[in-house]
Amino acid sequence: MERVDARGLSCPEPVILTRKALLGGAKEYEVLVDNVTSRENVTRFAEHAGYTVTVTEAGGEYTLSLKK
Amino acid sequence: MKNNGKTGIIIAGLIIGAIASLLVYFGNPANMGFCIACFIRDTAGGLGLHQAPPVQYIRPEIIGIILGSFAIALVKGEFSPKGGSAPLTRFAIGFCIMIGCLMFLGCPFRMIIRLGGGDLNALLGLAGFALGILAGVAFLNMGYSLKRTYKLAPTEGGILPAAAVVLLVLLIAAPAFIHFTEPEGGPGAKHAAIAISLVAGAIVGCLAQRTRLCMAGGLRDVVLFQDFRLISGFIAIFAACLVTNLILGAVTGGTYFHAPCRLCGTGDRSHGRSVEPARHVCSRTGSNPSGRMPAASAGYGRRRQHGQCSDSSGTAGRRCILP
Known part of the structure; x- marks a missing residue:
């Protein structure tokens, strides 16, 4: 599973990094973000790209599991 | 969706x-x-x-x-x-x-x-x-x-x-x-x-x-x-x-729109409203060369009434100097 670590990055970098990763066309990705805005932005983008997103939170950081 | x-x-x-x-x-x-x-x-x-x-x-x-x-x-x-x-x-x-x-x-x-x-x-x-x-x-x-x-x-x-x-x-x-x-x-x-x-x-x-x-x-x-x-x-x-x-x-009955003025036809609807003197273009000198519309932009400066501009030089586009 490919992993995108976007923690600490400012909007819109998490979306841009995720977008670049998704160009690889894998079925599963894991995206790490550390704020709610990035979580929502990446979720919205991934859903538009046809992935289902599940979010787990731990200590203010979010792990987004993207599956196709 | x-x-x-x-x-x-x-x-x-x-x-x-x-x-x-x-x-x-x-x-x-x-x-x-x-x-x-x-x-x-x-x-x-x-x-x-x-x-x-x-x-x-x-x-x-x-x-x-x-x-x-x-x-x-x-x-x-x-x-x-x-x-x-x-x-x-x-x-x-x-x-x-x-x-x-x-x-x-x-x-x-x-x-x-x-x-x-x-x-x-x-x-x-x-x-x-x-x-x-x-x-x-x-x-x-x-x-x-x-x-x-x-x-x-x-x-x-x-x-x-x-x-x-x-x-x-x-x-x-x-x-x-x-x-x-x-x-x-x-x-x-x-x-x-x-x-x-x-x-x-x-x-x-x-x-x-x-x-x-x-x-x-x-x-x-x-x-x-x-x-x-x-x-x-x-x-x-x-x-x-x-x-x-x-x-x-x-x-x-007031206007909340940046409509052209009934009197001069320009976008300057500052008549009776505040405008910035340095940027206001007198209605008698033709169009606003900057295309800027003062009242909608910010409404700077002093109050002036339509037609009371002291600048009567008639130079097209010359900026109005307030009394």
Whole structure:
């Protein structure tokens, strides 16, 4: 599973990094973000790209599991 | 297709747009219910950080936005101060953004409010704004990054809200070292009552925090992945501004639109309203060469009545010198 670590990055970098990763066309990705805005932005983008997103939170950081 | 929280942001946008127009009714300058850049400029002037008398007033809307969004972030457990990435670059970028905004006479928020008030100059601003976003995305695609931020102590994040409270105290106490634009002295003199502005700002701060309202993000989402959630908030602001301006115009008999003047046919509807002397173009000297529309832009300076211009030289486009 490919992993995108976007923690600490400012909007819109998490979306841009995720977008670049998704160009690889894998079925599963894991995206790490550390704020709610990035979580929502990446979720919205991934859903538009046809992935289902599940979010787990731990200590203010979010792990987004993207599956196709 | 999933609604994706679009209803919430549209309702928030409608409320924000209506509030923006109502603030003009309550005393703010034309099409300036909200303008983050202009209000920071005015606040800087109020603190004496610049000496432009027409634009000096500590704007309670800014205080309200900071405190409203801070409060709702605390309540929702989203208060999470971060910082430490590329501070000088951010400062330089912020500096340039502010200059750009003040040249345009509005932030992206006011750009929409200006459109809702019929000021089509803002369309050019919108085009430039969109091009800027595309340029930014291109840089990011090429690998540009401001690098990572780090978690900061809550006290660090509490400084700005604390400063907002200090500003509010200074505004209410009005000590001698705080500057206020003289009555009729410019847009700084045009403002709603402090409590109205403060509550309006707080409501907008809460709504913006909850909906993540973002004009740049809205255009980015449309360009990158054809998502209209964020931009729908701004479309709602535009619609609400437009409708509220229409209603206010019908009810009060005043004009809330940047319509051409009945007398001179120009876009200058400043007759009887405040305009900035240095930028006003006399109606008798032909068209406004800059294409700028003072009343909708900010409403600077002194009051003048139509046809009372002392400049009778007739030079096309010559700027009016007020008596």
